[in-house]
Amino acid sequence: MSNGSHSTSQSNFEQGWIDISQPLSNKLAHWPGDTSFSYTFATKEQTGSVNVGRMTTSLHSGTHVDAPFHFLNEGAKIHELDLNLYIGPCRLIDIGDSEFINADALSSHDLNGVTRLLIRTKLPNNPNSFPDSIPHFTKDGAAYLGEKGIRLVGLDCPSVDALDSKELEGHHALHQNGVHILENVMLDQLSLGDYLLIALPLAIQDGDGSPVRAVVKPL
Numbered sequence: 001m002s003n004g005s006h007s008t009s010q011s012n013f014e015q016g017w018i019d020i021s022q023p024l025s026n027k028l029a030h031w032p033g034d035t036s037f038s039y040t041f042a043t044k045e046q047t048g049s050v051n052v053g054r055m056t057t058s059l060h061s062g063t064h065v066d067a068p069f070h071f072l073n074e075g076a077k078i079h080e081l082d083l084n085l086y087i088g089p090c091r092l093i094d095i096g097d098s099e100f101i102n103a104d105a106l107s108s109h110d111l112n113g114v115t116r117l118l119i120r121t122k123l124p125n126n127p128n129s130f131p132d133s134i135p136h137f138t139k140d141g142a143a144y145l146g147e148k149g150i151r152l153v154g155l156d157c158p159s160v161d162a163l164d165s166k167e168l169e170g171h172h173a174l175h176q177n178g179v180h181i182l183e184n185v186m187l188d189q190l191s192l193g194d195y196l197l198i199a200l201p202l203a204i205q206d207g208d209g210s211p212v213r214a215v216v217k218p219l
């Protein structure tokens with residue numbers, strides 16, 4: 001197959017998509033105590049025909065979505081979630097050095113008509129090192145997003161709660177307000193404003209979460 005008629009020809013190719021996913025490498029940081037991401041493969045010499053990979057991973061490795069089942073036994077599982085949540089227009093805002101993602105930190109931003117929101121916090125993109133502490137959602141921050149009609153929130157942190165939280169108040173409050181959760185997106189290089197977002201979970205039957213390939217394209 002000649003390249004001219006295939007992948008290197010850009011003429012009929014949609015351009016401008018930007019990857020905001022953490023690379024799934026064996027160096028990827030993982031939640032303390034959880035299963036790290038590991039990819040290995042059997043070689044052509046071993047199989048007699050092909051290189052063939054395998055991976056082991058927590059479903060919360062790298063850039064991923066949480067299903068409500070992650071924090072609620074009766075919550076929806078990955079295969080039950082509406083894919084329309086994860087494809088469509090979104091807005092990127094930056095909440096500066098705020099420790100909390102609360103109504104106060106959110107209220108200075110125009111969220112009218114926004115259904116998907118990406119929030120850049122002070123946490124730097126560093127996919128290979130797990131942070132010591134992270135900004136996290138308050139109940140009133142979750143309620144504020146619900147009131148604005150936000151259905152998906154994505155942020156550059158491994159959780160929407162404090163790292164030592166057992167109650168997971170932020171997860172529950174977002175869920176109660178109809179807001180779905182996307183974690184560990186890489187936002188440092190992006191300009192603020194409006195994008196198209198695609199961050200589809202894999203079709204994992206009964207999954208409590210799923211890694212996603214998250215991409216944005218400026219609108």
Ligand SMILES: Nc1ccccc1C(=O)C[C@H](N)C(=O)O
Pocket residue numbers: 031033034058060066070158159160161183
């Ligand atoms: N993997 C874990 C193992 C143990 C305890 C929490 C987690 C989490 O993943 C929590 C985080 N809020 C998450 O949704 O990704």
Ligand SMILES: [Zn+2]
Pocket residue numbers: 060064065066158183209
């Ligand atoms: Zn998660």
Ligand SMILES: [Zn+2]
Pocket residue numbers: 066158159160171181183
């Ligand atoms: Zn989570």
